[in-house]
Amino acid sequence: MRRLYDETVRIAEHRKVNEKYYKIAFLSKPLARTIQPGQFLNIRINPDLDPFLRRPFSYYRVKGNRVEILYEILGRATAMLATKKKGDALQVMGPLGKPFTAKIKDKKRVLVAGGVGVPPLVFLAERYRMDYLLIGTKSKKEVLPKSELAHVKAKILYSTNDGSYGMKGFVTHLLEQIIQKEGKSNLFIQTCGPKVMMQAVIAMARQYGIEGEASLDEYMACTIGACLGCMVKTPEGWVPSCVEGPVFAFDRLAE
Amino acid sequence: MRRLYDETVRIAEHRKVNEKYYKIAFLSKPLARTIQPGQFLNIRINPDLDPFLRRPFSYYRVKGNRVEILYEILGRATAMLATKKKGDALQVMGPLGKPFTAKIKDKKRVLVAGGVGVPPLVFLAERYRMDYLLIGTKSKKEVLPKSELAHVKAKILYSTNDGSYGMKGFVTHLLEQIIQKEGKSNLFIQTCGPKVMMQAVIAMARQYGIEGEASLDEYMACTIGACLGCMVKTPEGWVPSCVEGPVFAFDRLAE
Amino acid sequence: MKSKVNLETKIKNLTFRNPVTVASGTFGTKGEYAPYVNLERLGAIITKTITLKGRAGNPMPRIIETTGGMLNAIGLQNKGLQDFVEHKIPFYRKLNTPLIVNIAAESIDEFGELTRTLTRHKPVVKAIELNLSCPNVEAGGVSFMRKRERILDVIRTVRDETDLPLIAKLSPELGDVLEIAADVLKEGADALSLINTLKGMAVNIATRQPHLSNVTGGLSGPAIKPVALRYVYEARKHFKVPIVASGGIMTAQDALEFIIAGADMIAVGTANFVNPRATTQILEGIEEYCRSNGIRHINELKGSLHNGKEGPVFGG
Amino acid sequence: MKSKVNLETKIKNLTFRNPVTVASGTFGTKGEYAPYVNLERLGAIITKTITLKGRAGNPMPRIIETTGGMLNAIGLQNKGLQDFVEHKIPFYRKLNTPLIVNIAAESIDEFGELTRTLTRHKPVVKAIELNLSCPNVEAGGVSFMRKRERILDVIRTVRDETDLPLIAKLSPELGDVLEIAADVLKEGADALSLINTLKGMAVNIATRQPHLSNVTGGLSGPAIKPVALRYVYEARKHFKVPIVASGGIMTAQDALEFIIAGADMIAVGTANFVNPRATTQILEGIEEYCRSNGIRHINELKGSLHNGKEGPVFGG
Numbered sequence A, B: 001m002r003r004l005y006d007e008t009v010r011i012a013e014h015r016k017v018n019e020k021y022y023k024i025a026f027l028s029k030p031l032a033r034t035i036q037p038g039q040f041l042n043i044r045i046n047p048d049l050d051p052f053l054r055r056p057f058s059y060y061r062v063k064g065n066r067v068e069i070l071y072e073i074l075g076r077a078t079a080m081l082a083t084k085k086k087g088d089a090l091q092v093m094g095p096l097g098k099p100f101t102a103k104i105k106d107k108k109r110v111l112v113a114g115g116v117g118v119p120p121l122v123f124l125a126e127r128y129r130m131d132y133l134l135i136g137t138k139s140k141k142e143v144l145p146k147s148e149l150a151h152v153k154a155k156i157l158y159s160t161n162d163g164s165y166g167m168k169g170f171v172t173h174l175l176e177q178i179i180q181k182e183g184k185s186n187l188f189i190q191t192c193g194p195k196v197m198m199q200a201v202i203a204m205a206r207q208y209g210i211e212g213e214a215s216l217d218e219y220m221a222c223t224i225g226a227c228l229g230c231m232v233k234t235p236e237g238w239v240p241s242c243v244e245g246p247v248f249a250f251d252r253l254a255e
Numbered sequence C, D: 001m002k003s004k005v006n007l008e009t010k011i012k013n014l015t016f017r018n019p020v021t022v023a024s025g026t027f028g029t030k031g032e033y034a035p036y037v038n039l040e041r042l043g044a045i046i047t048k049t050i051t052l053k054g055r056a057g058n059p060m061p062r063i064i065e066t067t068g069g070m071l072n073a074i075g076l077q078n079k080g081l082q083d084f085v086e087h088k089i090p091f092y093r094k095l096n097t098p099l100i101v102n103i104a105a106e107s108i109d110e111f112g113e114l115t116r117t118l119t120r121h122k123p124v125v126k127a128i129e130l131n132l133s134c135p136n137v138e139a140g141g142v143s144f145m146r147k148r149e150r151i152l153d154v155i156r157t158v159r160d161e162t163d164l165p166l167i168a169k170l171s172p173e174l175g176d177v178l179e180i181a182a183d184v185l186k187e188g189a190d191a192l193s194l195i196n197t198l199k200g201m202a203v204n205i206a207t208r209q210p211h212l213s214n215v216t217g218g219l220s221g222p223a224i225k226p227v228a229l230r231y232v233y234e235a236r237k238h239f240k241v242p243i244v245a246s247g248g249i250m251t252a253q254d255a256l257e258f259i260i261a262g263a264d265m266i267a268v269g270t271a272n273f274v275n276p277r278a279t280t281q282i283l284e285g286i287e288e289y290c291r292s293n294g295i296r297h298i299n300e301l302k303g304s305l306h307n308g309k310e311g312p313v314f315g316g
C-alpha cells in the first residue's frame, strides 16, 4: 500500500516572494519524508466548504521536516490562500504522484519552466546537477529573486515576453539555442509550465527526436486516482495524471 | 429614507470573556452614530460563501466610534467568528431594528436576560438608570466577569440552574420575587434571551398585568424587511421582526 | 474617459436600460434596498408574487441556511392585489424604473382577474411574470401531467386578458422544463424566467424536526447556479424568446456566465440578502467586463458561448 | 467503556455491519482509499458504474468546482465487465466488506448480460445497483415518458436474471422521482438509491466556453444536499423499501439528517475527494451521536423525523 498522509499543518512562514509568487512553509515529518521533485500535495485551503475542492501544489523545497510550496494567484482559491497568516492551519494530502526521473546517464539535462511549473523544476535543479534551467516569464518583475535560486545546480537562462530580462520572446527560443549548441542527441528535457508552453516544448523535442518528460497540471479533485477527473491519454489508454503522473515521458503523451 | 450602512470593518479587539462569551470590538463612525440599545448589526463573517448568510448580533456597547458585540458559539457561523483575529475584516450592516424604549415614566424597570439576550440588556443598563438586571445562566462559569458589568446602573441579581451562583433555579423566580417586593403595578419589564425564558417572562407579566418589551431573535436573512423570513405575529398581522422589532411590546405579541 | 457600453435589453416592445433586475420575493415591496442601491439604476424591478387576496404565508421558521444557499418557505405572504394597487403602484409610478409584476393564483379565474386589473395600470406595470412554480404552496402529489395542463390553462387565460409582455417563470419541479417552455410559448408567453427554486429540506438533528415549519422549502443561491445555468443554456438553444435568468447570481462573473449562456435579463435574488449592493455591483462588473473585452453592445455577448477547443490538450 | 451501538442495516436478506457505504464513482476501483480508510470498517462498497464493454469516457476537462460542490462529466469511463470480473472481483473476494456492483447499459440486452454474469459471481457480488440516471451519457432530448418506459424495461429484464437484491438509482433528471420509484418497485426492485447528480453547467467567462468538454455535467456535493434529503424524505413517506442516500453527505451531521429523514444506507460520494477519511469519520460520528442520545439500535433513529412543535413560538 502507498504511504499517503493527510496532515493538519500550521503555516510557519508565508511571504510574497515577488510580483508573481508567494511562498508558504510548514513543518511535517510524514509529508517531508523521501520526497522527490515532481511530487505534489493536495491542499484544503479553508476548513469551511469554500473553496470546495482542494488544490494541488508541487513540492518546491524540502529540508528536514520543512516543506515549502511556491504559488501564484490564478483564481479564487489561490487568492484565499494568499490571505493565510503564520500559524493558520492547512489540511494537506501527500506525498502524491510520480516524480521526475532523477538519474539519466550521460545526457545533458535541460529544464524548461514557466508559471506554476517553476517550483518543481527549481526543486529538481537544487537536488540534482542539471545543465540548464530555462525560465520563461512575461516580464522582469515575475523573475524569481536570486535568493530563491542560490542553490540551483544549473546554468539559468531567462526569456521574457517583453524583453525586460534575458532574451526577448518565448522560452522555446532559448531551448532552440541550447539544442543548436549542445546537439540534439545529447539532451534530455524536463518541462513544467503553461499548457501552450509545454506543447511547444514537446513539439520541438519531437521534431529533433529529443527525449524528455513533462509535468502536466490537469484540473484535479481526489488526487489519488479515484475520480477519473484528471486523465491523460497515453498509448495504454486514459490514465489518471495524479497517480501515473503528473510527470509523463514525452513519448507517452498523445500528439 | 432610513440611514443604513454596510461597512468593511477591521477587528480591533477580540477576546474570550469567559466560558461562554467572546467579545469583538471594531471602529466605525457610521455604525456607531446615534445607536440605541436593542438595535443590532448583520455580519458577514467570511468574505467567501461559507457561512452563506450573515448573522445578526446586538450592539453590546458603543463608545465614540468603537462598537462592541458580545457573542456565544451556538453553531457553525459563530464558531467561525471565534477564529477571527485582530485585523481581520468583517462586513457589517447596520444600525438595524428598533431599540428598547428608553424612557418610561415613574415605573421601576426590570431587565431579564439570558444567553444571547445579555448583551443588549447590559447595553441598556449602562445607558439608562434601571432598577434591576436579572441574569439567568446555567452555572457560575457563564456569569459575565465584574469588569464587563462595572458600568451597569442597576442592581444585578443572578440565578443559575445548578445554584453555583446567585439563586438556584430559573430567572423567572427572581422576577417573581421582585414582583412580590415592588408590587406589580409599579414595574416595567424588558427581556431578551432564549425563547423559553422569554415565554415564561411574558406569561408571568401577563398574569400580573405588567407591561414590558421583549427582544426576539428570529432566524434572519436580509434584516431589512425584504425576505419576510423573520415574521412575528402581531395584532396587525405578520410583521418583520428585523424592522418592526426586534423589540416588541408584550401586548403586540401573540399569546 | 470610460467608453460607453450599450446594455439595452428588450422583452417584446419593452426596452430596459440594462439587463440587471431583481428576482421576485427578494427585494422587498417598496424600496427596502433604497438605502444601499439607487433603484433607478436597475434595468427593471420584479415584485414579490402578488395574489388576488392577501396571504398570511407559513409559520416560522421560514428560512434556513444551507451550503452555498438557503431554503425558504415564505408561502407567498403578501397583502393581495388591492393593497398592491393602492399602496405599491403609487410608489412605483414615481420611480423611473420599469415594473414587472409577478403573480400567482389558485384558480384560472383569479389569474384572469389579476391580469385584468394589472393591465389597467399599464403606465406603471410594464410586464407580468407568471409564477407557475412556487414549491411552497403547490398541493403535494400533483403529477407532472396535471401541472402541465394547469399551466397551459393559465397561459391561455392570461394571454386573452392582456397585451402586456408575459414572462412565464418555470422550475424543474413542474416537469420537463423544455417541454413546458415550448408549450407556454406556443400559447402566447413572450419570455421565459428560469429558474425558480428547487424543492429541498433540512433536518435539525438535535430536535429531529425539519428546520422549516413547512418541512420543505425552495432552495436558492449559488448552490443551484449550475442547474439554472444549464436550463438557460438549453432554453436558449431551443427558443429565440428573451430569457430572465435567476439562480445563484452573486457577482458580475456569475451574471456574465448567464449572459454568455443566453440570458437577456439577470435577476439578482438571494444575493441581495448577503450583499445589499449586489445589484449595482453586478451592473458595474458587467460594464467593466464589456469595456475590457471591447464589447460595445451587450447583444454581442448574449448567447456567445462556443465550444471550439483552443488547440490540442493532453486530455482533450 | 463505550457502550455498543447496533448499526446493522438490511437490504432484503442482506445484512451490513453499518450503514456507511460509498457512492458509485467516487471511491476508485480497488483500494485507492486504503491508505486513509480501513476498507473493512465500511458497511459496504459500491463500485463505479460497470458497462458491458469498456468506455473511454469524455475528454478533459471532466470536472470543475462550483459553490459547495462540483460538476463532473466523466462519461462512465470503465474497463468493462470482463476486466471487472478478472481484475476487480479477486480484490473484493479477499476483502471482508460486502460489494454492491453498479451497472449501466445502452440496451436492455446489455443490462441482461451484465446481470447474468454478475449473478454468477454471487459469493462476492452481494447486490446490484442500477444506474438509471447518469446525466453524462444520456442522449439529449429524451422525454420523461420515453425514459420511464425504458427504465421499466430494464427493471423487468434485470429482475428476471437475478435474485440478488436490486437497488434502483434515480435522479430528478428522469422525471417524477416518486412516480418512477413506484413503478420500479412494482416491477421488482428491492431498494432505492437517491439521488444521482443533477445536470448542471459552468461557463468560463474568459474563453466564453463551457468549463466541461461535455458542456454539461452532474452536480454533486453539499450544494444538492437539501434536494437529496427531500427526495429521501418523500420516498420514505411513500415506500417501505430500503433507501440508499447520496447527495452532499460530508459529515456525520449530514448523514444523521438523512437517517432521520428515512435513509437506510449512507453513500459518501464527493466528500471523499475533500476529506479522504470522510467515510470512517462519518461512521464514528453516527456512533457518537447514538451513544450520547441513548440510541442503542440505529433503527430507532431511522425515519424518526417528527413535526410536532415544541410549545408555542412567536412566529409559529
Ligand SMILES: Cc1cc2nc3c(=O)[nH]c(=O)nc-3n(C[C@H](O)[C@H](O)[C@H](O)COP(=O)(O)OP(=O)(O)OC[C@H]3O[C@@H](n4cnc5c(N)ncnc54)[C@H](O)[C@@H]3O)c2cc1C
Residues within 6 Å of the ligand: A040, A051, A055, A056, A057, A058, A059, A069, A070, A071, A072, A073, A074, A075, A076, A077, A078, A079, A116, A117, A119, A120, A216, A217, A218, A219, A220, A246
Ligand atoms: C500537479 C500539480 C502541481 C501544481 N503545482 C503548482 C505550484 O507549485 N504552484 C502553483 O502556483 N500552482 C500549481 N498548480 C496549479 C494550481 O493547482 C492552480 O493554480 C490552482 O488550482 C488554481 O486554483 P484557483 O481556485 O486559484 O484558480 P481557479 O479559479 O480554479 O482557476 C483560475 C485559473 O487558473 C488556472 N488553473 C486552474 N487550475 C489549474 C491547474 N490545475 N493547473 C494550471 N492552471 C490551472 C486556469 O487558467 C483557470 O482559469 C499545480 C497543479 C497541478 C495539477
Ligand SMILES: Cc1cc2nc3c(=O)[nH]c(=O)nc-3n(C[C@H](O)[C@H](O)[C@H](O)COP(=O)(O)OP(=O)(O)OC[C@H]3O[C@@H](n4cnc5c(N)ncnc54)[C@H](O)[C@@H]3O)c2cc1C
Residues within 6 Å of the ligand: B040, B051, B055, B056, B057, B058, B059, B069, B070, B071, B072, B073, B074, B075, B076, B077, B078, B079, B116, B117, B119, B120, B216, B217, B218, B219, B220, B246
Ligand atoms: C436581533 C438579534 C440579535 C442577536 N444578538 C446576539 C448577540 O448579541 N450575541 C449572540 O451571541 N447572539 C445573538 N443573536 C443570535 C445569533 O444571531 C445566533 O446565535 C447566530 O446566528 C447563530 O449562528 P450559527 O451559525 O453559529 O448557529 P446555527 O448553526 O445557525 O444555529 C445553531 C443553534 O443556534 C441557535 N440559533 C440559531 N439562530 C439563532 C437566532 N437567530 N437566535 C437565537 N438562537 C439561534 C439555534 O438553537 C440553533 O440550533 C442575535 C440574534 C438576533 C436575531
Ligand SMILES: Cc1cc2nc3c(=O)[nH]c(=O)nc-3n(C[C@H](O)[C@H](O)[C@H](O)COP(=O)(O)O)c2cc1C
Residues within 6 Å of the ligand: B227, C023, C024, C025, C026, C048, C049, C072, C074, C076, C102, C131, C134, C169, C195, C196, C197, C219, C220, C221, C222, C224, C246, C247, C248, C249, C267, C268, C269, C270, C271
Ligand atoms: C426568500 C425568497 C422569496 C421568494 N419569493 C418568490 C416569489 O414570491 N415569487 C417567485 O416567483 N419567486 C420567489 N423566489 C424565487 C426567486 O425569485 C428566484 O427565482 C430564486 O430564488 C433563484 O434565484 P436566486 O438563487 O438568485 O435567489 C423567492 C426566493 C427567495 C429566496
Ligand SMILES: Cc1cc2nc3c(=O)[nH]c(=O)nc-3n(C[C@H](O)[C@H](O)[C@H](O)COP(=O)(O)O)c2cc1C
Residues within 6 Å of the ligand: A227, D023, D024, D025, D026, D048, D049, D072, D074, D076, D102, D131, D134, D169, D195, D196, D197, D219, D220, D221, D222, D224, D246, D247, D248, D249, D267, D268, D269, D270, D271
Ligand atoms: C466524479 C463522480 C463520478 C461519479 N460516477 C458515478 C457512476 O459511475 N455511477 C453512478 O451511479 N453515480 C456516479 N456518481 C454519482 C454519485 O454516486 C452520487 O450519487 C452523487 O455524486 C451524489 O452524491 P455526493 O453529492 O455525495 O457526491 C459520480 C459522482 C461523482 C462526483
Ligand code: FES
Residues within 6 Å of the ligand: A219, A220, A221, A222, A223, A224, A225, A226, A227, A228, A229, A230, A231, A240, A241, A242, A243
Ligand atoms: S484527481 Fe481524481 S483521478 Fe486524478
Ligand code: FES
Residues within 6 Å of the ligand: B219, B220, B221, B222, B223, B224, B225, B226, B227, B228, B229, B230, B231, B240, B241, B242, B243
Ligand atoms: S430578515 Fe428578512 S424580513 Fe426580516
